Amino acid sequence: xxxxxxxxxxxxxxMPGIVAVRPDVLPATGIVDPPAQLPVTDAAFVRSPxxxxxxxxxxxxxxxxxxxxxxxxxxxxxxxxxxxxxSGLTGAWVRMWREVVSGLQTLVSAAVYATLIVTFGFQVARxxxxxxxxxxxxxxRLIVNKLVYELGDPRxxxxxxxxxxxxxxxxxxxxVIAKEGDTVRIVDGRxxxxxxxxxxxxVPAEFRSHDDWGPxxxxxxxxxxxxxxxxxxxxxxHWGSVPxxxxxxxxxxxxxPLQDAxxx
Numbered sequence: 001x002x003x004x005x006x007x008x009x010x011x012x013x014x015m016p017g018i019v020a021v022r023p024d025v026l027p028a029t030g031i032v033d034p035p036a037q038l039p040v041t042d043a044a045f046v047r048s049p050x051x052x053x054x055x056x057x058x059x060x061x062x063x064x065x066x067x068x069x070x071x072x073x074x075x076x077x078x079x080x081x082x083x084x085x086x087s088g089l090t091g092a093w094v095r096m097w098r099e100v101v102s103g104l105q106t107l108v109s110a111a112v113y114a115t116l117i118v119t120f121g122f123q124v125a126r127x128x129x130x131x132x133x134x135x136x137x138x139x140x141r142l143i144v145n146k147l148v149y150e151l152g153d154p155r156x157x158x159x160x161x162x163x164x165x166x167x168x169x170x171x172x173x174x175x176v177i178a179k180e181g182d183t184v185r186i187v188d189g190r191x192x193x194x195x196x197x198x199x200x201x202x203v204p205a206e207f208r209s210h211d212d213w214g215p216x217x218x219x220x221x222x223x224x225x226x227x228x229x230x231x232x233x234x235x236x237x238h239w240g241s242v243p244x245x246x247x248x249x250x251x252x253x254x255x256x257p258l259q260d261a262x263x264x
Contacts, residue, residue, distance in 0.1 A: 121147050123249065125161055125173070131227035131234065132173055135159070135202055141256035142173070146249035154179065154223055154244070156193070159251040159264055162225065166239050173251060174225035174235055184224050185215035186237070191226070203228055213237050223247065 127140040136142075136159075144161045154160055154176045164170040178184045178193045185191075189209040191198040209230040218224050222241035227233025236242065255261050 121145075123161070125171070125251075127173060130232055131229050132159070132175070133207070133229045133232075134204060135175075135228045136173065136251075136254065137260075140254050140260070142251050143253040143255060144249040145252045148250045149244070149247060154247055154250070156182075160225070161248045161251060162242055163246040163248065164239075165242055165246060168246070171248065172234075174227055174233075176223050177226050177236070178218050178224040180218050180220050180222055182224070183215050183217050184213075186211060186213035188212065189230060200228075203230060207231055211237070 123144045123146055125142045125144050127136050127138060127142065130138055142161075156176050156178060158176045159173065160176055161171055161173050164172050177191060177198065182193050183195070184193055185195070189211060191200065192215075207229045218241050222243055224236045224241050226235045226237065251264050253261070253263055
């Protein structure tokens with residue numbers, strides 16, 4: 001019998017379907033009528049996006065081997081799960097293995113995204129020392145937003161993480177006091193910005209210094225920073241203003257110790 005009964009991709013008025021076949025038998029030539037006589041088993045199934053007609057007669061297909069080329073050409077197969085007694089694999093095992101691989105891919109993707117976020121978005125830091133006391137204490141853990149200053153500029157009052165200008169291998173946490181163009185003056189420990197006393201109620205009286213400094217105009221692209229513990233802080237009074245490119249990001253969260261967690 002000729003093969004003109006095989007359906008073509010452009011065959012009209014036919015609906016896609018699912019053909020169930022025995023694992024050791026696949027169609028090739030001739031007509032089997034009716035197709036419902038083919039037993040349906042869970043050993044193998046073929047999903048085809050093409051219309052279904054009565055299959056031609058059968059040809060042997062060894063478990064785990066590809067469908068014959070002439071059948072694949074006429075009926076492209078989207079998915080094929082066949083038991084393979086020689087290897088011990090079954091359709092269920094294949095599906096389980098695929099789920100494991102999918103789970104591993106998800107974990108790897110999550111790790112990559114987390115690395116990108118830490119590298120380009122946020123950074124975890126630890127406070128060493130008391131230069132920002134009482135706002136930040138020794139060994140506090142912080143989350144620093146590294147993106148915020150890519151979109152805007154530091155503002156007076158921001159607590160920032162920065163590279164130490166005299167040794168960029170070190171990093172400090174300080175508070176921005178004045179921005180470019182501002183005039184800073186310190187008289188007996190009292191800070192003035194553009195001749196206006198700085199509102200620094202966050203500095204306890206016992207932490208205030210009694211030094212004099214300035215006046216000085218902050219140059220373009222630089223920021224004047226200080227520690228909240230004025231008596232115990234190395235800052236712009238000692239090593240000058242900080243260029244914006246040295247400011248890594250803004251401290252947003254203290255997450256440890258948990259009882260002192262807060263947003264800034």
